[in-house]
Amino acid sequence: MLPTVFLCDPQKILSPKLDFLHSIGVLKTDIPKTIVSNPSFLGRSLEKQIIPCYNFLKSVPLSDKEILMMINRNARILGANVEMVASNVEVLRQYGVPPSSISFLISRHPSAVQRDNEKFKKCLDEVTRMGFNPLNTVFVLAVDVLCTTSKLTWDLKFDVFRRFGLSDDEILLAFRLHPSCMHLSQNKIARGMNFFVNEMKREPASVIRTPAVLFYSMEKRIIPRCRVIVRLVQKGFLKHNYQLMSFLKYTEEDFLSKFVHLYKDDLPELMDIYNQGMVCGDSICLDPTFGQEEALGNGDFSFCVVPPPSRDFVDDFSNKSKGIQWEDETCK
Known part of the structure; x- marks a missing residue:
């Protein structure tokens, strides 16, 4: 035809x-x-x-x-x-x-x-009912997620987060902070969480309190930059704690300027470390003991953990969020 x-x-x-x-x-x-x-x-x-x-x-x-x-x-x-x-x-x-x-x-x-x-x-x-404010743009982002996500898909993604020891309350908090995190594929969620928890030694709860970190490309942004940060920590050039977003949010030009070119005289290998990070797979590939106190020398470096929300906020949000009602197993 x-x-x-x-x-x-x-x-x-x-x-x-x-x-x-x-x-x-x-x-x-x-x-x-x-x-x-x-x-x-x-x-x-x-x-x-x-x-x-x-x-x-x-x-x-x-x-x-x-x-x-x-x-x-x-x-x-x-x-x-x-x-x-x-x-x-x-x-x-x-x-x-x-x-x-x-x-x-x-x-x-x-x-x-x-x-x-x-x-x-x-x-x-x-x-x-979940507590989103209609006056904020995040409200319509949440509407989009619930309108276009089936109950089965929602549950499968929840299970991925749960495998890292996260509670339903913590996952729902992440949804409230960044609703589109539930649009990420199961593989994207699992791969990002696995890297931050097992390679970067972050607590799962601290990762999910800044869910935007899961959106970045592993090969193009997360792994190359984390490799650079790890080397700077190992060599003692970073004197302050850093949140993941504090270096992931930069454009490539700004990141290279602040974390690679700035130290090129002392650590000329940083550019190679950065470039190799794009092809080395889901591993830091520098030091398997990274994150352990003895590997860091002073033992006090860790990516800054965002203070948890107040208990009252968590309880209030949890009460509003539990028992999401799905129409015929889907909001479609």
């Missing part, structure tokens, strides 16, 4: 839609990619579906730049059920979610607002 595109009338079907994409700012060079990402776009009615959807997105309001970003990423948004999305947007407004957060959710996580209205409301109820 011929692909759908070859069955379309080029003048009546194809040309008007290509002209529309070009008129709203999609570059001619990007149009083929846009169509390939969602071939069904060509089968949508321009007047009844595509243009009304585009006009709705403009009314949210979304900027031209945000809409173009969505279309270039996946033109499927132009085939969304406008009435359903509009209804879900109205629900967000009723919950007190500000326009900026609504725009953020639709432009970055459009799948969340393309859910059945009743199930979408239940996800918002859960997020509210």
